[in-house]
Amino acid sequence: GNSVTQMEGPVTLSEEAFLTINCTYTATGYPSLFWYVQYPGEGLQLLLKATKADDKGSNKGFEATYRKETTSFHLEKGSVQVSDSAVYFCALSRTGNQFYFGTGTSLTVIP
Amino acid sequence: GAVVSQHPSRVICKSGTSVKIECRSLDFQATTMFWYRQFPKQSLMLMATSNEGSKATYEQGVEKDKFLINHASLTLSTLTVTSAHPEDSSFYICSAGPRVTNTEAFFGQGTRLTVV
Numbered sequence: 001g002n003s004v005t006q007m008e009g010p011v012t013l014s015e016e017a018f019l020t021i022n023c024t025y026t027a028t029g030y031p032s033l034f035w036y037v038q039y040p041g042e043g044l045q046l047l048l049k050a051t052k053a054d055d056k057g058s059n060k061g062f063e064a065t066y067r068k069e070t071t072s073f074h075l076e077k078g079s080v081q082v083s084d085s086a087v088y089f090c091a092l093s094r095t096g097n098q099f100y101f102g103t104g105t106s107l108t109v110i111p
Numbered sequence: 112g113a114v115v116s117q118h119p120s121r122v123i124c125k126s127g128t129s130v131k132i133e134c135r136s137l138d139f140q141a142t143t144m145f146w147y148r149q150f151p152k153q154s155l156m157l158m159a160t161s162n163e164g165s166k167a168t169y170e171q172g173v174e175k176d177k178f179l180i181n182h183a184s185l186t187l188s189t190l191t192v193t194s195a196h197p198e199d200s201s202f203y204i205c206s207a208g209p210r211v212t213n214t215e216a217f218f219g220q221g222t223r224l225t226v227v
Contacts, residue, residue: 006154036218042220042221043117043204043218043219043220043221044155044204044218044221045218089154089155093216097143097145097206097207097208097216098145098157098160099145099147099155099157099206099216100157101147101154101155101156102154103153103154104152104153104154
């Protein structure tokens with residue numbers, strides 16, 4: 001079946017620290033992989049995505065590389081800001097519409 | 112990009128009443144929409160797939176008589192929580208996509224339902 005395992009939080013970092021949120025997946029076939037972000041009180045926003053092995057998705061300083069050999073899609077950012085405080089969800093989709101989400105990782109960045 | 116609008120964003124209702132949540136695709140037609148539920152500190156779980164012009168497909172464990180889904184047009188799906196109870200309090204979010212394969216879906220803003 002399809003599933004996503006995501007690093008549990010909460011994660012608290014100081015501003016300008018390096019961020020890694022681990023994500024691994026199980027899927028049949030070749031899914032697309034996504035990171036969504038949920039800011040307090042808001043819905044989900046697409047942060048980045050990758051549609052095939054070795055693709056790197058990037059946006060707003062965040063990056064994630066689709067690693068088929070390790071079935072991973074870890075999220076990284078070199079220098080976090082207070083405004084990055086949010087909940088981050090790793091997800092996969094095979095059809096482009098139906099998604100399987102990880103449990104979410106809450107990130108708090110302190111000044 | 113494509114926009115999905117969900118309404119209301121917040122609703123408080125009394126136990127035993129019904130609440131309707133709307134999900135609209137504003138600039139594309141969506142033959143399929145998805146409804147998710149998010150429990151506190153947990154991930155989003157797919158509840159059902161809403162199909163235009165036909166019955167919704169519910170995930171295992173989701174009561175179809177309690178969570179009524181109507182997808183009457185290519186731009187609107189509604190989720191009605193019937194006879195709501197406090198345990199139905201949750202964050203409900205819908206998604207839709209303009210194409211079938213290999214693209215991301217667009218999510219509504221979500222609806223925070225509180226049943227008192």
